[in-house]
Amino acid sequence: MTQHATSSPAGTTPSTMVLPDLVDPVQAATGGAVLLLDTASQMVVDANRVASRLAGGMGIPSSFGSWCTAAGIIPAFETPQSTPEAIFAALREGRGIAVRSTRRGQDGVSWAVGLPLVGAPDHLADRALLVLLPIAGLDEPSDRDNSLDGLQMRAAVASHLSFTISDPTLPDDPLIWVNPAFCEVTGYTAEEVLGRNCRFLQGPGTDPGAVARIRAAIEAGEAVGETLLNHRKDGTPFWNQVVVSPVHDEQGRITHHVGIQADVTERIHAERRHVLELDEVNRENQRLSLLATITQALVDLFDEDSGAALLPELVAPHFGTWCAVVVVDDTGEPRLVHGAARDPERAADIAVLERSHRWVRESPSVLHVLSAHHSQVPAPFPVQVDTLPSRTTPEELAALERLGLGSALVVPLRGRDRHTGVLVVVSEDEDAFSGDDLHDIVALGARAGLALDNARLYHREHEAALTLQRSLLPEIVAAPGLDCATLYDPASDGADVGGDWYDVVPLPTGRVAVTVGDVVGHDVRAAASMGQLRSVIRSEAWSGRSPAEVVSGMDELVRGLGMADIATCVFALVDLPDEHGSRRITYTRSGHPAPLLLRVDGTVEHLDGALTTPIGVSTIHEEVPQAEAVLHPGDVLVLFTDGLVERRDRPLRAQLENLATCAGEIEQGMDAAGIRDAIVEVCADGTREDDTCLLVVRNTPGSDGAS
Known part of the structure; x- marks a missing residue:
């Protein structure tokens, strides 16, 4: 039975x-x-x-x-x-x-x-x-x-x-x-x-x-x-x-x-329907997850070329046999090609297509998509292999044939008002793209186009702001007896610029004003505010005022004229040397990190006195404190903004202590530029989230220089 x-x-x-x-x-x-x-x-x-x-x-x-x-x-x-x-x-x-x-x-x-x-x-x-x-x-x-x-x-x-x-x-x-x-x-x-x-x-x-x-x-x-x-x-x-x-x-x-x-037929059919429904839900979730992952990866980039290089690496494992992203310039001409293949061993063939662009420039399907001024629904098409020899180089043709040519899909990468390029997805098989594949690739193209356009615009804005900021930062004027070195370095993560500044101003009295500050914000407005504040400080210092008076006057102008939201700074006056070559330093700090004083004997002091509130914060008139220190021959004064030491994954106090320890180990007799470079190397241990300004002032009686 x-x-x-x-x-x-x-x-x-x-x-x-x-x-x-x-x-x-x-x-x-x-x-x-x-x-x-x-x-x-x-x-x-x-x-x-x-x-x-x-x-x-x-x-x-x-x-x-x-x-x-x-x-x-x-x-x-x-x-x-x-x-x-x-x-x-x-x-x-x-x-x-x-x-x-x-x-x-x-x-x-x-x-x-x-x-x-x-x-x-x-x-x-x-x-x-x-x-x-x-x-x-x-x-x-x-x-x-x-x-x-x-x-x-x-x-x-x-x-x-x-x-x-x-x-x-x-x-x-x-x-x-x-x-x-x-x-x-x-x-x-x-x-x-x-x-x-x-x-x-x-x-x-x-x-x-x-x-x-x-x-x-x-x-x-x-x-x-x-x-x-x-x-x-x-x-x-x-x-x-x-x-x-x-x-x-x-x-x-x-x-x-x-x-x-x-x-039990109905039960089995119901179970199978349930399994099919679950499979459909799982497939949809996987598709949405893939779209979200690729989109987020592109959004996190601030450079169009980096995004174009990343996109095919993200697409190739999931669609077709190989793919390429073609980025165009403002005239619509291809300027850059990045590709990837599902098979990593085909990297050399992809490199050929990235290096030589005739296969793109003379591709009817690519040119058609780039010339379209309205949205069209892309459709897969069989690759016309017989026409390739007339519109590719021999090297390109060999690479294309090794990669596989069955069917292709060309999707526009469209920004707000222009094509940023195209996404080309190719399979070695004919009729390889399902309806779901078409839907997902088109959706990826739409998202990637906006992401690349955003990156392009973001990069342009960043370059403009950076140019503005650099133009506002001064060329350091040589101060007798002081060896000075400066650094402005934008953050390595992000495309914005901040309001960091430095300045060295030889005064008519023979004293030298030195300052480092930071306007809150990361945009063109912060950079512009920085330029205004630096000018105010120069004017106040030139008039012969003390550090406390300079900072107090700047605070009144900021609150009265709305020059900036909030700013921090350290301002110091370096006196003429005495008969032993030593110089008195008078300083005040408006919510700013304490400067370091590197002694010639290797000890390190924190100039942590004279702290007052950041500029633009106080709503009542308060007396601004100031403090003094002595800069002996060979001693070094180091002023910096918090971007030098601030890290998201480490306590600020620990970073400051590490900076002081490492600064004390710097080789004696090194000039200001060498000390600057050594400090930067010590602090270059991770991704910085903020811009950095660094000003190194070394007391060198008889010298006259800046770097």
Whole structure:
């Protein structure tokens, strides 16, 4: 007896939809008790192993009452059918009843189905089949009425299950009895199936693996459950959930195979629809995730050429065999090509196409997309290989052929008001691009075009601001006896410029004003404000005012005229040298990092006095403090903005201490430019988020220079 099923046309029985809630096939195969009863004597004459174990190994034949007592079988709910005799009467009449076992470890409720073997062979006359089907999800119900309603539904389901009995003592284990439900489901009459092995339900779509598992279990004398594709008499397929259980006589010999079958086509179809829906959702999520990842990677770049180089690296693993990004100049002419291949070993061929651009300049599809002044829906097209020799160099043609030429898709990379270029995606296969591929590549092109355009505009603005800022920073005028070196370095991460400044101003009195400051902000406005503040400081210092007066006057102008939002600075006056060559420094700090004083003996001092609020913050007039220090011959004064030491992943205090430690280890006798370079090298240990200004002033009596 070998069979199974899985697909159902219209007109399926109630069991089609409800059987999975009634009984699990594996549980039924291993946990369903099957008995063959003599209805006249009420004796159990055959039983499967589950039934024997349930009764503690009681021998057969035995009375049904004794078997129920040994198995602890009682009604699952209080009903008038409270005795084995009442249960037997219900089963003999073909009625089902909910039962449970009081034996330890036998939890749960089963539906006992009685099937008189009407029309069976003579040796099965006056016999009835008793099957205990484990009911899923029904243990000890707390709501008796609802549970009884559920059992009534399960009873209706059980009445539509197909039951079969086959005789393994006969050649080919033929069917010797089937119930009416089997005939209803399969479309065969009892006369057409009796005497045949159940494999006649199989067809071309039946899984041979499932059939083999059923056959192996039957040969081993074990119960088995499978679901496979069977066919009705009219040829229509249906999914059949089958459980086959052997029953034994008193000597333990297998006398019959009892089969329980149910049409579960709708369940299988529902499961498959659910899987397809989940697959579609997963594919959509993956597509959206890919678009988001590529877009974010491009948005994080501030340079058009870097974005053009990155885009094919992101696209190639997912679409086509290879791809290229063509960037055009303001006239629409290709100026740059970047490519990538799915196969990394094709990098040399990609390099050929990046180096030589004739294949792009004379490509009709590329030129057509670049010349279009309105949005067009791109479409994949077969590559016209026969025309390539006339519009490529021999080297390009060889590279293209090695990369693969089947079908291609050219997508515009459009910015706000112009084409920034095109994305070319090529597959070695014809008709390689699905509808989803087309949708995703077009979406990528639209996003990439804007991202590249943003990067281009951002780079232009950055260059303009940087040019403005550099033009506002002064050329350092040589100061007698002082060796000065300066540095302005934009941040390495980002395209904006800040309002950092430095200045060295020899004054009419012979003193020298030195200052470093930072206007809050990273834009052209910050750079412009920096230029205004530097001019104010120069004017105030030239008039002979003290550091405190210079800073106080600048604060009043900023608050009164709105020159800037907030700024920090350190301003110092360096006196003329005394007879020993030493110079007094008078300074004040408006919310700015403390300068360092590098002594000739290798010690380092923080000029951390004279701290007041940042410029533009205070709303009341307050006295600005100032402090003094001495710059001996060979000593070095180091002023800097916070961009030199500030790092997102490290505490500022630790960075300042590290700077001081490293500065103290700088080789003695080095000039200001060398000290500047050494400090920059010490601090170049990561990505800087802010611009940096650095001013190094070395007291060198008798010298006259700046760098």
